[in-house]
Amino acid sequence: xxxxxxxxxxxxxxxxxxxxxxxxxxxxxxxxxxxxxxxxxxxxxxxxxxxxxxxxxxxxxxxxxxxxxxxxxxxxxxxxxxxxxxxxxxxxxxxxxxxxxxxxxxxxxxxxxxxxxxxxxxxxxxxxxxxxxxxxxxxxxxxxxxxxxxxxxxxxxxxxxxxxxxxxxxxxxxxxxxxxxxxxxxxxxxxxxxxxxxxxxxxxxxxxxxxxxxxxxxxxxxxxxxxxxxxxxxxxxxxxxxxxxxxxxxxxxxxxxxxxxxxxxxxxxxxxxxxxxxxxxxxxxxxxxxxxxxxxxxxxxxxxxxxx
Numbered sequence: 001x002x003x004x005x006x007x008x009x010x011x012x013x014x015x016x017x018x019x020x021x022x023x024x025x026x027x028x029x030x031x032x033x034x035x036x037x038x039x040x041x042x043x044x045x046x047x048x049x050x051x052x053x054x055x056x057x058x059x060x061x062x063x064x065x066x067x068x069x070x071x072x073x074x075x076x077x078x079x080x081x082x083x084x085x086x087x088x089x090x091x092x093x094x095x096x097x098x099x100x101x102x103x104x105x106x107x108x109x110x111x112x113x114x115x116x117x118x119x120x121x122x123x124x125x126x127x128x129x130x131x132x133x134x135x136x137x138x139x140x141x142x143x144x145x146x147x148x149x150x151x152x153x154x155x156x157x158x159x160x161x162x163x164x165x166x167x168x169x170x171x172x173x174x175x176x177x178x179x180x181x182x183x184x185x186x187x188x189x190x191x192x193x194x195x196x197x198x199x200x201x202x203x204x205x206x207x208x209x210x211x212x213x214x215x216x217x218x219x220x221x222x223x224x225x226x227x228x229x230x231x232x233x234x235x236x237x238x239x240x241x242x243x244x245x246x247x248x249x250x251x252x253x254x255x256x257x258x259x260x261x262x263x264x265x266x267x268x269x270x271x272x273x274x275x276x277x278x279x280x281x282x283x284x285x286x287x288x289x290x291x292x293x294x295x296x297x298x299x300x301x302x303x304x305x306x307x308x
Contacts, residue, residue, distance in 0.1 A: 005080060006033050006034045006035065006080050006081075006237060007034065007035040007037070007078070007079050007080050007081070008029055008034050008035070008036055008037070008079060008080065008081040008082065008083060008233070009037045009038075009039065009079045009081070009082045009083070009103070010022050010025050010026065010029070010036055010037070010038050010039070010082075010083045010084075010085075010230075011038075011039045011041060011064075011082070011083070011084045011085070011087075011096060011099075012025060012038070012039075012040070012041060012083070012084065012085030012086060012226060013040065013041050013042045013044065013085060013086045014038070014040035014041075014042065014043045014044070015043075015044050015045065015046050015047055016043070016044070016045050016046065016056075017045065017046050017280075017283075018046050018047055018222075018223070018280070018283045019222075019223045019227075019283050019284040019286055020047045020222055020223035020226055021040070021041075021042075021085050021086060021223070021226050022038040022040055022085075022226075023223070024223040024224075024226035024227045024230065024284060024286070025083065025085070025226050025227065025229065025230035026038055026230075027286050027287065027293075028227060028230050028231055028234065028253075028286065028293045029230050029233070029234055031290060031293045031294050032231075032234035032235075032238065032293065032294070033234070033238070034081075034234060037071075037079070039059070039064065039067055040059060041058075041059050041064075041085075041086065041087055041088070041092065042056060042057065042058045042059065042086075042088070043056045043057050043059075044056035046279075047222050047223070047279070049222050049279050050279045050280075051279070058088065058089075059092070060089070060091065060092065061089075061091040061092045061094070061095035064092060064095050064096070064099065065095060065098075065099075068099050068102070072102075077103060077106050078106055078107050079103055079106075079107060079110055080107070080109075080110065080111065080237070081110065081111045081112075081113060081233055081237070082099075082100055082103060082110065082111075082112045082113065083113045083115065083229060083230070083233060084096055084113075084114055084115060085115050085117055085225075085226050085229065086117040086127075087117070087127070087131070088127055088128075089128070089131075090128065090130045090131055090134055093131055093134045093135070093138075093139065094134055094138065096139070097134070097138040097139055097142060100112050100139075100142045101142060104142070111144045111145065111233075111237075112142055112143050112144050112145070113143070113144065113145040113146075113147070113229060113232075113233045114135075114139055114140070114142075114143040114145065114146045114147070114179075115146075115147045115148075115225060115226070115229040116135050116139070116146065116147075116148050116152050116156065117152075117225065118131065118132065118135070118151075118152050118155060119151050119152065119155070120149055120151050120152075121149075121150060121151045121188060124151075125155075132155055132156075135156060136156060136177075140156065140174065140177040140178065140179055141177055141178045142178075143177075143178070143179045144179065144180055144181065145179070145180070145181040145182075145183070145232070145233070145236065146174055146179045146181070146182050146183070147182075147183045147185050147225075147228070147229050147232060148174075148182075148184065148185070149184070149185050149186045149187075149225070150167075150184060150186060150187040150188055153167075153170050153171075153174070153182075153184055154170065156173075156174060157170045157173040157174065159173065161187060161188070161189070163189070164189060164196075164198070164211075167184060167187060167189065167198050168198070168200070168209065170184075171184065171198065171200040171209075172200075172202075175200065175202045180201060180202060180203045181199070181200070181201045181236070181241075181243070182199065182200050182201075183197070183198075183199040183232060183247075184197060184198045184199065185197060185225060185228050185229075190213070190216065191216075192216070193215065193216055194213045194214065194215060194216055195213070195214050195215075195216050196211065196212075196213060197211070197212045197213075197214065197247065197251070198210070198211050198212075199211075199212075199243050199247055200243075201241070201243050206308065207306060207307070207308060208243055208244075208304065208306065208307045209304070209305040209306035209307070210243045210244050210247055210302045210303065210304055210305065211302065211303045211305050212247045212248070212251055212300060212301075212302040212303070214251045214254070214255060214300060215255065217258050217259075217262060219258075219262055219265075219282070220282075221258060221261065221282065221284065222279075222282070222283075222284075223283075223284050224254070224258070224284070227254065227257065227284065227286070228250060228254060231249070231250040231253055231254065231293075232246060232247075232250050235247075235249040235250050243302075244302045244304055245302075247300075247302045248296075248298075248300045248301065248302050249296040250296070251300035251302075252292070252296030252297045252298060252299065252300045253289070253292050253293050253296040253297075255297070255299075255300065256289055256292035256296070256297050257284055257285060257286065257289045257292065257293075258284075260285045260288055260289055260292075261282065261283070261284050261285045264281070264285055264288075265277035265281040265282045268281040269281055
């Protein structure tokens with residue numbers, strides 16, 4: 001199966017124009033050596049931050065099963081990784097659990113990377129509350145890697161994060177569900193200038209905890225979490241699970257993409273005589289960042305807090 005050694009099934013949202021969900025994840029994963037099979041949980045014209053809203057379709061659990069049935073029938077259901085991003089309904093999330101269980105039976109070494117997209121500090125919950133117990137009881141026990149933001153980690157564990165010690169305790173609770181790698185993609189523990197990311201790997205009695213600081217941009221981006229998950233998945237695979245190096249590579253690319261996006265957006269706004277960039281101007285500049293995806297710039301230093 002050497003030609004399928006890095007083959008990911010990515011189950012996320014899709015937009016015709018712009019970069020969120022599968023549109024944000026597919027290109028970077030392909031550049032980093034993955035075959036990418038995408039199932040679009042929704043197909044929208046654009047992301048929901050545009051002023052005139054969105055048009056499009058939502059995939060349901062029956063349609064998800066139909067697609068997987070086709071993969072099974074043709075014996076093209078052997079994956080090294082599964083990623084999930086935004087999922088908006090309980091029935092679809094429950095079906096996802098069944099799909100992951102089935103594909104793990106096809107390939108027992110499959111790695112399931114769960115991005116439990118439920119909300120964020122500020123806007124709060126933006127999926128139905130009924131998804132939470134499905135994530136807690138069905139999805140987490142199947143996951144090998146989980147990448148919640150602080151808000152989502154607090155939801156999953158029922159514990160607030162107000163200090164680094166709280167964050168470590170929350171990651172331990174997620175480990176206790178069976179998740180070997182937990183990455184808190186963003187926390188509120190930083191400063192006005194820096195975000196703090198924390199990650200923990202615990203398996204076979206060994207544990208490594210890593211902390212990374214990344215400069216904070218004075219802007220709201222869309223699709224960054226999906227990009228972060230894709231890059232983390234790729235670099236964990238390419239570094240043999242080296243959490244420190246994988247985080248440094250991921251953050252290096254993220255910073256380059258966001259800096260290029262900001263630069264382009266402000267230039268486009270100025271050229272159009274606008275005070276601030278439009279949603280379209282703020283779309284991630286992924287294609288233009290091909291070089292930085294393949295060869296992440298240095299400079300992002302992660303710190304090992306604990307290793308034994």
